[in-house]
Amino acid sequence: MLxxxxxxxxxxxxxxxxxxxxxxxYTDADDTPVTGDITFTDAGTVTYQLNDRTGKGLxxxxxxxxxxxxxxxxxxxxxxxxxxxxxxxxDRLPGCTEFQFVLSNTANTLLVLSPxxxxxxxxx
Amino acid sequence: MLxxxxxxxxxxxxxxxxxxxxxxxYTDADDTPVTGDITFTDAGTVTYQLNDRTGKGLxxxxxxxxxxxxxxxxxxxxxxxxxxxxxxxxDRLPGCTEFQFVLSNTANTLLVLSPxxxxxxxxx
Amino acid sequence: MLxxxxxxxxxxxxxxxxxxxxxxxYTDADDTPVTGDITFTDAGTVTYQLNDRTGKGLxxxxxxxxxxxxxxxxxxxxxxxxxxxxxxxxDRLPGCTEFQFVLSNTANTLLVLSPxxxxxxxxx
Amino acid sequence: MLxxxxxxxxxxxxxxxxxxxxxxxYTDADDTPVTGDITFTDAGTVTYQLNDRTGKGLxxxxxxxxxxxxxxxxxxxxxxxxxxxxxxxxDRLPGCTEFQFVLSNTANTLLVLSPxxxxxxxxx
Amino acid sequence: MLxxxxxxxxxxxxxxxxxxxxxxxYTDADDTPVTGDITFTDAGTVTYQLNDRTGKGLxxxxxxxxxxxxxxxxxxxxxxxxxxxxxxxxDRLPGCTEFQFVLSNTANTLLVLSPxxxxxxxxx
Amino acid sequence: MLxxxxxxxxxxxxxxxxxxxxxxxYTDADDTPVTGDITFTDAGTVTYQLNDRTGKGLxxxxxxxxxxxxxxxxxxxxxxxxxxxxxxxxDRLPGCTEFQFVLSNTANTLLVLSPxxxxxxxxx
Numbered sequence: 001m002l003x004x005x006x007x008x009x010x011x012x013x014x015x016x017x018x019x020x021x022x023x024x025x026y027t028d029a030d031d032t033p034v035t036g037d038i039t040f041t042d043a044g045t046v047t048y049q050l051n052d053r054t055g056k057g058l059x060x061x062x063x064x065x066x067x068x069x070x071x072x073x074x075x076x077x078x079x080x081x082x083x084x085x086x087x088x089x090x091d092r093l094p095g096c097t098e099f100q101f102v103l104s105n106t107a108n109t110l111l112v113l114s115p116x117x118x119x120x121x122x123x124x
Numbered sequence: 125m126l127x128x129x130x131x132x133x134x135x136x137x138x139x140x141x142x143x144x145x146x147x148x149x150y151t152d153a154d155d156t157p158v159t160g161d162i163t164f165t166d167a168g169t170v171t172y173q174l175n176d177r178t179g180k181g182l183x184x185x186x187x188x189x190x191x192x193x194x195x196x197x198x199x200x201x202x203x204x205x206x207x208x209x210x211x212x213x214x215d216r217l218p219g220c221t222e223f224q225f226v227l228s229n230t231a232n233t234l235l236v237l238s239p240x241x242x243x244x245x246x247x248x
Numbered sequence: 249m250l251x252x253x254x255x256x257x258x259x260x261x262x263x264x265x266x267x268x269x270x271x272x273x274y275t276d277a278d279d280t281p282v283t284g285d286i287t288f289t290d291a292g293t294v295t296y297q298l299n300d301r302t303g304k305g306l307x308x309x310x311x312x313x314x315x316x317x318x319x320x321x322x323x324x325x326x327x328x329x330x331x332x333x334x335x336x337x338x339d340r341l342p343g344c345t346e347f348q349f350v351l352s353n354t355a356n357t358l359l360v361l362s363p364x365x366x367x368x369x370x371x372x
Numbered sequence: 373m374l375x376x377x378x379x380x381x382x383x384x385x386x387x388x389x390x391x392x393x394x395x396x397x398y399t400d401a402d403d404t405p406v407t408g409d410i411t412f413t414d415a416g417t418v419t420y421q422l423n424d425r426t427g428k429g430l431x432x433x434x435x436x437x438x439x440x441x442x443x444x445x446x447x448x449x450x451x452x453x454x455x456x457x458x459x460x461x462x463d464r465l466p467g468c469t470e471f472q473f474v475l476s477n478t479a480n481t482l483l484v485l486s487p488x489x490x491x492x493x494x495x496x
Numbered sequence: 497m498l499x500x501x502x503x504x505x506x507x508x509x510x511x512x513x514x515x516x517x518x519x520x521x522y523t524d525a526d527d528t529p530v531t532g533d534i535t536f537t538d539a540g541t542v543t544y545q546l547n548d549r550t551g552k553g554l555x556x557x558x559x560x561x562x563x564x565x566x567x568x569x570x571x572x573x574x575x576x577x578x579x580x581x582x583x584x585x586x587d588r589l590p591g592c593t594e595f596q597f598v599l600s601n602t603a604n605t606l607l608v609l610s611p612x613x614x615x616x617x618x619x620x
Numbered sequence: 621m622l623x624x625x626x627x628x629x630x631x632x633x634x635x636x637x638x639x640x641x642x643x644x645x646y647t648d649a650d651d652t653p654v655t656g657d658i659t660f661t662d663a664g665t666v667t668y669q670l671n672d673r674t675g676k677g678l679x680x681x682x683x684x685x686x687x688x689x690x691x692x693x694x695x696x697x698x699x700x701x702x703x704x705x706x707x708x709x710x711d712r713l714p715g716c717t718e719f720q721f722v723l724s725n726t727a728n729t730l731l732v733l734s735p736x737x738x739x740x741x742x743x744x
Contacts (some may be wrong), residue, residue, distance in 0.1 A: 064237035076162035077697035201325035312485035361436035449573035560733035604677035
């Protein structure tokens with residue numbers, strides 16, 4: 001279980017249109033560009049805040065995994081306005097997993113996926 | 125716009141667990157294995173019916189695209205029980221796109237993504 | 249079950265106000281007026297696209313039946329924006345059924361019903 | 373607007389299967405059979421409580437009208453478990469309207485409609 | 497159970513900002529200020545209509561109780577637009593309970609609670 | 621804004637019935653009883669995990685505030701199964717605020733409120 005005090009990491013997820021399609025980029029709290037990948041040395045939470053520059057009314061609806069039962073990520077929470085999503089690692093099970101952000105948009109009824117899976121690494 | 129009569133194609137999406145993680149396979153109406161890729165020679169709809177063999181309470185929540193604004197797929201419809209999802213091509217805009225299925229599960233709050241993007245091809 | 253290729257039929261549902269109340273009319277893909285009734289000679293799907301001219305913010309919420317368990321219609325799917333609804337007949341069980349469209353509106357908290365039940369006929 | 377004290381009327385809506393299809397009947401608080409029609413001599417509310425004997429997991433999702441903008445019924449409220457629905461007449465606008473109950477079921481993705489429209493009469 | 501005709505009481509709930517925070521006040525159907533407390537001499541329903549003067553997009557999401565299982569209030573119904581909420585007492589179980597309104601807002605993802613619990617009294 | 625690494629605090633919220641009504645108690649990650657109050661010395665997130673011992677099917681639906689616009693708490697995120705709720709302080713605005721947990725239950729359509737407001741303190 002999480003130590004009483006774990007680590008809270010924060011990223012901003014900026015989505016812009018390039019040739020009419022969404023492009024994702026990540027910055028940390030100091031606005032420094034990062035990959036968006038996470039290494040959990042502590043148990044803790046990672047907060048992603050959406051910065052939608054597409055004009056397509058994007059909202060987070062969840063975080064998608066090809067291996068959702070590997071136990072690396074324990075839970076996902078979402079704000080009611082779809083602007084914040086948080087990934088929780090409660091127990092630091094060692095290993096790696098990958099995920100893609102899943103978003104809705106107001107222009108059509110297709111969901112939007114971030115392309116490059118974000119890597120989560122929990123070292124032993 | 126769709127000809128008054130277009131083509132309705134049907135696939136079954138079977139999801140099973142292998143080493144504890146979801147594996148997706150596709151069959152057509154005759155139970156013949158297929159890739160799940162689609163070629164729209166007509167405008168029409170493609171219906172995917174979920175056959176969940178994982179015991180993890182899977183439900184379709186949508187269809188995700190890296191390029192959701194390319195106009196190849198016009199809309200997605202979903203049944204209220206999450207068991208059927210339909211992709212609609214109304215206008216046969218030529219080109220290619222790819223998608224992944226997005227599903228919820230009852231074991232945890234992570235979303236499930238099918239791994240190999242399904243290809244949709246609309247020839248000229 | 250559905251032949252690998254069944255028939256996809258498309259209708260536009262136009263709703264206008266007459267004396268302040270909704271009036272429903274139906275056209276096919278060539279904009280030819282039709283009754284909106286369906287005859288399934290093939291298994292397949294019927295797609296209804298909403299053309300809301302009332303200014304009352306209409307959205308499809310479902311399709312309502314007096315005899316929902318007669319097995320003529322197997323499932324209904326709905327787009328997340330309430331603009332498209334699809335009726336699926338997977339198995340061509342012979343017989344007749346009727347339905348009314350059910351819509352929400354943004355002017356009040358009453359649901360809107362289309363009046364004349366649409367007939368679905370599946371000949372032997 | 374509603375007098376500080378208006379009238380609260382209560383009905384039970386029993387749904388049973390006859391030949392596999394839903395049949396609706398109405399009783400008042402004394403379990404006396406009634407038509408389910410309402411006459412508003414006062415402003416007030418009418419509460420309908422669902423008594424589902426079909427085994428199909430019925431829930432109220434709303435009340436549907438062919439003439440939803442006639443102002444006879446001002447609003448509809450629904451309990452989160454779909455077992456109670458209330459119709460509100462705040463201003464006793466004289467006139468008549470009709471409605472059908474709209475319910476979801478757990479056996480399929482079709483909505484259920486009560487057949488014989490219930491009449492609401494607001495005398496001058 | 498409710499007498500066929502019980503009492504329907506109506507209140508308007510006005511929410512304004514004072515020093516940037518919500519302040520709740522209550523009036524009856526004659527616009528006379530009241531406490532918002534209820535005494536059920538009859539079984540019946542109490543209707544609360546929201547009058548949001550905050551500019552923060554308030555909507556009722558429910559009614560909250562510290563003692564939700566005391567049986568004084570039997571059910572709560574809510575309009576789909578979050579503007580009306582109704583409290584139902586079906587059986588006049590004697591006793592007292594208290595509640596706070598729970599509302600969402602469009603400015604942030606926190607819920608809003610009315611401060612002074614409203615008292616419901618059902619005399620023997 | 622949050623330092624790239626802030627603090628993630630974790631609490632378990634146990635709800636039991638006493639005399640038929642919910643009673644809330646709080647423990648930290650070491651299962652040590654705590655008040656549930658929070659002091660944010662860092663920016664960060666606080667995670668509350670529900671331990672429902674009532675048998676009433678409780679789920680978090682949000683966090684309620686009498687002063688939701690005081691800026692002390694910036695956002696709330698919720699897991700789709702209602703078992704985890706997270707409070708986010710991004711900017712350490714100094715001051716105090718209070719909140720109550722808001723939960724739904726499966727026994728009735730009333731919401732459940734925790735009684736003693738939890739205090740959040742952000743020292744200068």
